[in-house]
Amino acid sequence: MARLLAEYAVYLPGERVKLLVESAGGGRLTLKRGEETVGAWTVGAGAQVVEVDAGEPGLYEAALEPGGLSAHFAVLERPETAPLLAVVFHNHQAPNYSPDGAVREPWAYKHVWEDEFQPYCEGGAYYVQAKLLAKWELAWNANLSPSLLKQWADLLERGVVLNSDGVYVSVGPESHSARRVAETLETFRKLARGPLEVLTSFYSHPLAGYIAETFGWLDLLAEELELGKRITEQVMGVEPLGVWLPEMSFSMKLVPLIVEKGLRYVVLDAISHFAGATGDKGGIEEPYALGDLVIFFRHTGLSDLWSFKYSNVRSREEAEAGARDLALRLALEAYASRARPLTVALDGENWMILPSPKPATALLFDELLGQLKAAEARGLVKLVKLSELLGRVEPRKLTSVPPRSWRGGYDKWVSELSNVQEKIWANIVEAYELYKALEASVGCGEEEKLALMNTVNSDHIWAEFADESFSREWVLALRRRLDSVLASIRLEGFAGGKLRLRNTLERSVRVLVREDGRVREVVLPPGVAELEVEGSVTEILVRGWRREFAFCKPIVRAAALTV
Structure with a gap:
């Protein structure tokens, strides 16, 4: 096994840099700043530490030959004000309920109680995340999706029934598995009272922007956001200020809806949204205002690198190297742009578990948090909660943002x-x-x-x-409910120009009565009601969005019939 690492990703001038070298046969270690060689050593077989003073600011590369190993670190002057870095995790599981009340797909639970990262650590992705965020206590941002929180809360309050490949399995709140869920949720709750900013979302993870643009169902979206916010408040014990748009699906029609719910900011994509936005534009490393809504645009490249490159680590050695490399990229980008903040946003769990759990990603996350903590201690970057920037960093003003998803189209x-x-x-x-x-x-x-x-x-x-x-x-569940309403109105007779109807429900039913093209609304109370018939053809119906549903066939007055 061969290994070459710098102890940290970033240093201040004059610090001691420790290069960790491990080689079966030894070799020649060189250190360059840019194209200039600033040090060279002969190293023996086995593991050893080579120390060198951090010299002038710049990007350094250590290389070991034979073997072709390399490691990078940067030496940076401490700025007067540390550049800001905001990391946002979108932790989500869909509301996987069936109409009979069973949980159709148990991912909200499996990614807590299953040991997905053996041999390195216990627990699933959410359990590991909570533990590591608590260990390092860095400012962080996470959308714990309301549907994920609801599934956790349901288990802990009353237990759940899981559909396991067609077999229903009951899991009670007193079970060992539930205790791990309780521990995870309680850890996130404690974090939310300190370094963790919790964003809410639309409850069921709908394509909010697409639905608003294509169908205009703003009433549904308002209900979704209201429920999502309420679940976040009840389960997490905090009042969220940020909202995560599922799939970053945005529409200008969502802005007043979001603001009306008392939510202050969203996170969108640099390529899909910022590139086509209009207004007073600078760089993406600063906040923007769209009316009363603040937008933070994520750095697409760094977010995708984290999601799709660094997620592929397969060993402790790759995790250690990957964490330093990612920390270096984040610190350099924030430093170079004097970020206010640099925003990196990604699915919080998928990079660790899809298409199947990748154990070494837990090590990478632990190492990455440690590297960011070290960079923050040196004043080279400062991790922030996004709400801290509201009112503190003056946003530029935008006039429009295109209605797209993180992928662009749909x-x-x-x-x-x-x-x-x-x-x-x-x-x-x-x-x-x-x-x-x-x-x-x-x-x-x-x-x-x-x-x-x-x-x-x-x-x-x-x-x-x-x-x-x-x-x-x-x-089908909604269809059965409507069918029961339609079947509740029965025709009991016709006399004196009045139609006798019986409502068999225990509550009133509002119907539309259409006679010869004229439409009026009638409320039928429980029991018998009489409806005065004024036209030659009477229809009793209810309207949906664009369709009509009839309670019975059209009723034609006998006088209107031709015999």
């Missing part, structure tokens, strides 16, 4: 697997139609709202995970 959710995704979107439209018909006739409670929200969960639309059966289940 092919991943609309057309890449069109034969399945078209059916899913048809289900979503049907669910909204049924919901609006229920809302108009008898009103909708929490159960109906959750049924609709579950249908628009975007995780089940994403091409790789597209599952038409998930949305279909919830459409």
